Amino acid sequence: MTKGIRIAVDGPSGAGKSTIAKAVADRLGYEYIDTGAMYRAVAYGMLREGITCDEADREKLASFLDDATVDFRGGRVCLNGEDIADRIRTPEISMMASNCSAIGIVREKLVADQRRMGETKNVILDGRDIGTQVFPDAEFKFYLTADAEERARRRLADLEAAYEKKRAELKAEGLKGKKLKSLLGPAPVFADVLRDIEQRDYNDMHRAISPLVRADDAVLIDSTHSDIDDTVQAFLDVILRASDEAAGTPCCAGCPCGAEEAK
Ligand code: DC
Secondary structure (H helix, E strand, O other): OOOOOEEEEEOOOOOOHHHHHHHHHHHHOOEEEEHHHHHHHHHHHHHHHOOOOOHHHHHHHHHHHHHOOEEEEOOEEEEOOEEOHHHOOOHHHHHHHHHHOOOHHHHHHHHHHHHHHHOOOOEEEEEOOHHHHHOOOOOEEEEEEOOHHHHHHHHHHHHHHHHHHHHHHHHHOOOOHHHHHHHHOOOOOHHHHHHHHHHHHHHHHHOOOOOOOOOOOOEEEEOOOOOHHHHHHHHHHHHHHHHHHHHOOOOOOOOOOOOOOOO
């Protein structure tokens, strides 16, 4: 069995990890694994089964995890074979994922799955503990962050787009007035989104098991003032330069590393 190259991307919620990791995966021809979606899938299943994060529900949770399969089909996260990718991006699931990811048996299961998925292929994984726990020996490690307010602005834009899409769908079904309003629920608000981001940052950084920390050897990238293309390029610069150095072949102007001049 040949070992692949593993690229670990960790960082707080809303820093753009999935967007950037997906773009880097496309550029390099690597497989992309969104580990946050796996915690969201478990959170979704727990909410559906009425299982809470309380100690009192631990046995129910253990038996749910024993029977649950979380995987990706065509890049979309599935729970027991059911594509749930469109149902896991709500604020409720975000908070439940943050809470259930602090539970040891949830992490044990998903970390084992992630190690299996990344064992033999070239992969880029994003999450909170990839460079510290899942693949501490990853060939490349990044820590991607941005100011909390900027992350909240980006998240708000996503939530607003989803809200408008849902409004258009409901209107197309002929709904209007009070019925439309009650099905849509309240429009997303910046202050709520920021509060959620700060709460999740706190949860993710202060939990007892595998808290979010920057690995000592992770390259820090702050995307507060960078757009997606610049941030992707910053990743590629690190990866392609290191690969070139390892191969002993200097990169040159025009090569995909983006360097202006030959080294
Ligand atoms: O990246 P995300 O927002 O989709 O992740 C959802 C939650 O899952 C997040 O609050 C923390 C948790 N998570 C984790 O603990 N470890 C990971 N490797 C990925 C996500």
